[in-house]
Amino acid sequence: MLEIKNLYARIGETEIIRGLDLKIEDGEVAAVMGPNGSGKSTLSYILAGSKNYKITKGDILYNGQSILGINAAERAVLGIFLAFQYPMEIPGVAMMEFLKVGMNAQRKARKEPALNVSEFLKHVKAMAARLEMDMSMLKRPLNVGFSGGEKKRAEILQMVLLNPKFCVLDETDSGLDVDALKTVAEGVNALRASDRSFLVITHYQRLLDYIVPDTVHVLYKGRIIKSGDKSLASYLEQNGYTDIIGEPI
Amino acid sequence: MTVSEKVALTQAETEIINNFIALKGKLPQRGLLLETARKAAMDAFYKHGLPSRRMENWHYTDMRTQLICIAPYSSKSGGALAAPLLSRSIVLGLINGQAVIPSHKAGKKMPATPFGALLANGEAELPQDFANDNVIAQLNTALVSDGWKLDFPENTSSDKIIELQNVQNGAQSHVRFPVIIGSNANVMIIERQIGNDEESFISSVSNLDISEGAQVSWIIIRTRGMTSTELNQFNARLGKNVALKLYIINAGSRFLRQEINVNLDGMGADFQLRGINLLSGKTHTDTTMVVRHLAKDTTSTEIIRNVAIDEARGVFQGMIRVAKEAQKTDASMICNSLILSDSAEFDTKPELEIFADDVACGHGATVAEIDRDQLFYLMARGIPEAQARAMLVKAFVGELIEGFDRKEMGEVLHILLDQWLQVHI
Numbered sequence: 001m002l003e004i005k006n007l008y009a010r011i012g013e014t015e016i017i018r019g020l021d022l023k024i025e026d027g028e029v030a031a032v033m034g035p036n037g038s039g040k041s042t043l044s045y046i047l048a049g050s051k052n053y054k055i056t057k058g059d060i061l062y063n064g065q066s067i068l069g070i071n072a073a074e075r076a077v078l079g080i081f082l083a084f085q086y087p088m089e090i091p092g093v094a095m096m097e098f099l100k101v102g103m104n105a106q107r108k109a110r111k112e113p114a115l116n117v118s119e120f121l122k123h124v125k126a127m128a129a130r131l132e133m134d135m136s137m138l139k140r141p142l143n144v145g146f147s148g149g150e151k152k153r154a155e156i157l158q159m160v161l162l163n164p165k166f167c168v169l170d171e172t173d174s175g176l177d178v179d180a181l182k183t184v185a186e187g188v189n190a191l192r193a194s195d196r197s198f199l200v201i202t203h204y205q206r207l208l209d210y211i212v213p214d215t216v217h218v219l220y221k222g223r224i225i226k227s228g229d230k231s232l233a234s235y236l237e238q239n240g241y242t243d244i245i246g247e248p249i
Numbered sequence: 250m251t252v253s254e255k256v257a258l259t260q261a262e263t264e265i266i267n268n269f270i271a272l273k274g275k276l277p278q279r280g281l282l283l284e285t286a287r288k289a290a291m292d293a294f295y296k297h298g299l300p301s302r303r304m305e306n307w308h309y310t311d312m313r314t315q316l317i318c319i320a321p322y323s324s325k326s327g328g329a330l331a332a333p334l335l336s337r338s339i340v341l342g343l344i345n346g347q348a349v350i351p352s353h354k355a356g357k358k359m360p361a362t363p364f365g366a367l368l369a370n371g372e373a374e375l376p377q378d379f380a381n382d383n384v385i386a387q388l389n390t391a392l393v394s395d396g397w398k399l400d401f402p403e404n405t406s407s408d409k410i411i412e413l414q415n416v417q418n419g420a421q422s423h424v425r426f427p428v429i430i431g432s433n434a435n436v437m438i439i440e441r442q443i444g445n446d447e448e449s450f451i452s453s454v455s456n457l458d459i460s461e462g463a464q465v466s467w468i469i470i471r472t473r474g475m476t477s478t479e480l481n482q483f484n485a486r487l488g489k490n491v492a493l494k495l496y497i498i499n500a501g502s503r504f505l506r507q508e509i510n511v512n513l514d515g516m517g518a519d520f521q522l523r524g525i526n527l528l529s530g531k532t533h534t535d536t537t538m539v540v541r542h543l544a545k546d547t548t549s550t551e552i553i554r555n556v557a558i559d560e561a562r563g564v565f566q567g568m569i570r571v572a573k574e575a576q577k578t579d580a581s582m583i584c585n586s587l588i589l590s591d592s593a594e595f596d597t598k599p600e601l602e603i604f605a606d607d608v609a610c611g612h613g614a615t616v617a618e619i620d621r622d623q624l625f626y627l628m629a630r631g632i633p634e635a636q637a638r639a640m641l642v643k644a645f646v647g648e649l650i651e652g653f654d655r656k657e658m659g660e661v662l663h664i665l666l667d668q669w670l671q672v673h674i
Contacts, residue, residue, distance in 0.1 A: 048625075048629045049629070071628065073629075073634060084626065088620075092643070092648055098627075101636070102631055102632055
């Protein structure tokens with residue numbers, strides 16, 4: 001599904017990703033953990049196609065094709081989705097309108113017919129109910145005045161509706177209480193499929209109790225320094241990062 | 250008066266004066282009063298010329314250098330009226346400066362008279378005094394040939410919308426809209442300034458006198474071609490408890506000066522201005538507003554949103570004056586600009602002049618670019634860059650055209666906005 005090869009990236013003069021290698025197979029759920037400032041969010045933005053970062057070396061292959069030359073919208077059409085750690089508030093754009101425009105833009109790019117409005121509404125309502133979201137939220141401007149938890153649910157709603165193939169969840173657990181975390185995790189787990197992969201970025205093992213990963217990778221100073229199965233997450237939870245990193249943080 | 254006496258005249262000034270001389274005896278008018286008004290107007294213009302940046306009011310809009318030459322008068326009367334924006338409205342049209350008499354019944358029932366006929370009968374009124382920087386009144390008075398006079402009786406209800414349509418396809422014209430609105434009337438008027446891509450020169454002056462308790466919405470929509478020059482003045486006097494909402498959407502013209510003069514004359518009067526400037530190409534668009542709070546408990550809110558791309562330049566000068574008598578005035582003015590190219594520019598000059606001591610007045614201005622993070626967020630959902638930018642621009646200006654009593658009006662303006670965004674963003 002996705003292969004990152006010896007990737008180097010910087011923002012301004014600061015090199016953040018330094019020789020990162022990571023391979024995620026079809027159907028795999030990979031967790032990336034790491035202390036603050038290790039480059040986790042940068043990795044998510046780079047995968048989604050942010051122009052704030054400059055790739056200086058290496059490549060990102062998605063289903064065997066490099067995606068470095070294509071922009072965020074084109075990546076989304078290919079099936080790459082990022083659930084933002086901090087979803088943007090955009091006053092003046094209604095949530096529902098945004099969902100419709102996003103879905104139709106992707107359908108258009110894939111040469112599929114535009115959505116039937118009543119079917120779309122029905123679908124959105126059903127998915128929102130599953131995520132225990134209040135429909136009144138969808139009538140409000142995009143993410144404006146949403147609580148932290150509401151924003152995260154709205155991200156997962158977008159993911160469910162856009163039906164992507166490769167999902168990056170950037171600290172989706174932050175700002176969620178345990179009940180909300182369970183609801184969101186159920187939404188994610190329902191999407192797990194043999195042709196869909198996940199990259200779950202998190203600080204804590206807590207999220208991984210609900211979204212159980214196939215692989216766990218430790219990111220530190222811009223590269224993966226250790227990989228393992230889900231037991232690695234438990235180990236980190238108990239022992240911290242110090243002995244894996246080999247130096248005090 | 251001959252041109253050769255004054256060597257410093259610019260080409261445009263010379264052409265305007267020559268036009269006036271050539272039109273002698275041809276413009277509709279009857280009686281000494283109109284003749285002296287026109288002559289006084291042209292004398293004032295001859296004396297002061299086109300305003301330059303040395304005049305404070307024209308500091309950001311140097312007409313003397315901006316206006317190179319003037320589109321000449323033309324005898325051809327090409328063009329037709331456009332379909333009205335809203336289906337149930339009555340179109341009172343002007344094509345190249347000449348009123349088009351509506352043939353349908355509804356039009357006949359309207360209290361509307363072509364201004365040219367009033368000039369010809371000597372029943373029209375024109376100003377006699379001219380401030381040195383009031384070039385719009387000077388030119389319009391000297392050269393006005395037609396327009397529509399509207400007279401809404403007391404308690405007129407809003408079942409019919411009036412669409413004043415000023416179609417100018419090239420050439421030159423000067424029109425005038427005196428409007429009297431009786432007490433407790435409720436009216437909605439659309440002023441459309443439209444025309445083709447030929448170079449044109451227009452002055453258009455609207456004078457509203459609104460009596461106690463009336464509620465008025467006036468919507469100026471400008472989509473004329475990108476080679477037109479327009480001088481537009483909107484003057485209104487508001488009586489007691491009058492509510493006037495003025496919407497201005499500019500999406501055309503090479504050069505525009507839109508002046509707004511509103512006097513809140515009666516207690517409890519309220520003025521709302523919502524202005525959207527969609528500026529593109531190599532154009533210059535100036536909105537200059539003076540709102541005078543002259544009575545107690547008067548309120549006003551002015552919100553201007555500007556989008557500028559290419560080499561477009563925009564200006565907003567807003568002045569709120571609060572007279573000594575106008576205690577408890579509540580006024581606020583805000584101007585937000587979104588600049589989408591390195592060569593685009595917007596200048597804002599908000600001013601308050603307050604002589605009363607118990608008032609709440611505020612003003613603000615912001616200038617911003619498209620938020621890159623917001624753009625990325627939209628694109629990350631598969632929305633192509635141009636469409637995502639257009640969505641953000643629309644989000645920026647769109648809220649100003651919400652909340653019309655008549656839903657169709659908002660829809661029409663949204664379509665207009667979408668069309669502009671599709672072409673320019």
